[in-house]
Amino acid sequence: MKKIKIGQTDIEVAPFNLGGNVFGWTLDEQKSFELLDAFIEAGFNFIDTADMYSYWINGGVGGESETIIGKWMKARGNRDKVIIATKVGGPTGVHETDSSRRHILEGVEKSLERLQTNYIDLYYLHYDDEKTPIEETLRTFHELVKAGKVKHIAVSNISPERLRESLEFSEKNNLPKYQALQPLYNLVERKGYETVYAPIVAEYNLTVFPYFALAAGFLTGKYRSETDFSKSPRGQRMAQYLNEQGLNILNALDQIAEKHNTVPATVSLAWLSAQPHIGGPIASATSKEQLEQILSSTSLKLDKDDLVLLNKISKQKHANIV
Template identity: 45%
Template sequence: MGNSGLAIAPLVLGGNVFGWTADRAAGFAVLDAFVAGGGTMIDTADVYSAWVPGHVGGESETLIGEWLRHSGRRDDVLIATKVGMLAGDGGDGLAPARIAAAVDASLRRLGTDRIDLYFAHRDDPAVPLAEPLDAFDRLVRAGKVRAIGASNFTGPRLDEAANVAAANGLTAFSVVQPHYNLLERTDFETTLLPVVRERGLGVMPYYGLAAGFLTGKYRRTVDLTGVRGAGAGQYLNARGLAVLGALDLVAARHAANPARIALAWLMAKPCITAPIASATSAAQVTDLVAAMHITLTADDIAALDAAGG
């Protein structure tokens, strides 16, 4: 993962569903299946799932913490979580006091003594970059955090953060978490990718399946049902259907399905460390981890690039 010192399997399990669309039993089954399938990193955030009526945030971390205690697998997995989108003790955003309070709250919910990868969930222009970087650096020096990353940062701000860290002798972001998939390419490929290459950063893209659209489940308006349907609907257009058509053709060549191929496309990109994908059942996990064993040809990748370009 860039220069973080961490090494992971090429697929990360997204924890946004835990405590929301995956209850304790389903969440435990998903986590068990992921580790059994060779997965090594779980990604969550303190804000998951504060958007649900009656939730306050921390539900995902709490479920993961319960699983860690129940399974005894803490040393077999790496945990990534985030700060910056949930207000609480110390304020909100990336204020240093908020970071200090939030990390301790996350550690308590997770039931662990360290967070392997701690992300700034989004940029906070109201706070000079040196301040959160100093706060993160203190956490690394204290052993609470092993490496830090930036999610939802623009290329220029990510570059600025690297310069600030170097100038002040602070721990730098070593991983970036962008919105990137076959249908969301422009921002990453034009503004972030040059910085990623120059700085040697690891990349963990989220929404690798475009809110579920790239599973191929949503091909008609009548398919747009359930929690995921609304998000997938934004891609139900000529371009989205063209991408699904390309996925279908490549999937047929590999005796796979569109979801596996969409993730394999991300894994095949030289700059990508591992895409993030979530699941609400063990069967879905088994399907997703199979993507780690698919090797796309140059023609496969060219066809997918052209369809989503």
């Protein structure tokens, strides 16, 4: 399998990023271990989590996903064979969005302890609080890189203005620079990324790992009416996509999936992977069947007609632009 190099780093990953948000939420420890084992056995190596996963469902304080991944790596003795991305700065049950030095230094120690490792391969600023000076955040990350606790840094929820300012500051001051961006980007939510973030990505050679790659499950095709919302804990989110544009996209995915003898989720992820600067979509699975479907997107090659159809339909109208 061809590996993707993240930004200007020496990190190489298989072209799919397994979302760890379900670990400790809709999957218990045993089932999480089974999914992680299957993921590695299929030849993939990149796992995404965060210190805030998955407090908002279980009523915990965050870190449940990191804890499970840490136990799994220790049990399998495979830390050197996997690339771990985790995040700091997001809101949990005990703190608000915070990108300050104090919070990052506290957060990294807790994440390292839960992950049972002494380094994090890719450390994201999960949310920019928009009040901490970017210099403070970046110099704190520099401390962590110098100490060997973090290999490289990345960023997720940040304004395009603060993203550009951060990249410029790092370059001017010879500090670690964000190497990857994790934006909201999928077939039903395109304009926000493509209009304001994609130009920055191209200019600074960032690698993009989109979250909500399947629009919280809508692009799997299992939510086609309000009666389908009860199919999962995230079902109510589907109301925002269940409109004429969303249904037209699902119909196109059905058509292309039938042509390639696959499923809509696989087609949707393959479309995302075909876009410029995408290192791999982020998606989670709660069964081995789902895992096989999403991983098969890396071997599905959509032809020109497929891409033209999806681009045309998904550009007709943009919903929920950020």
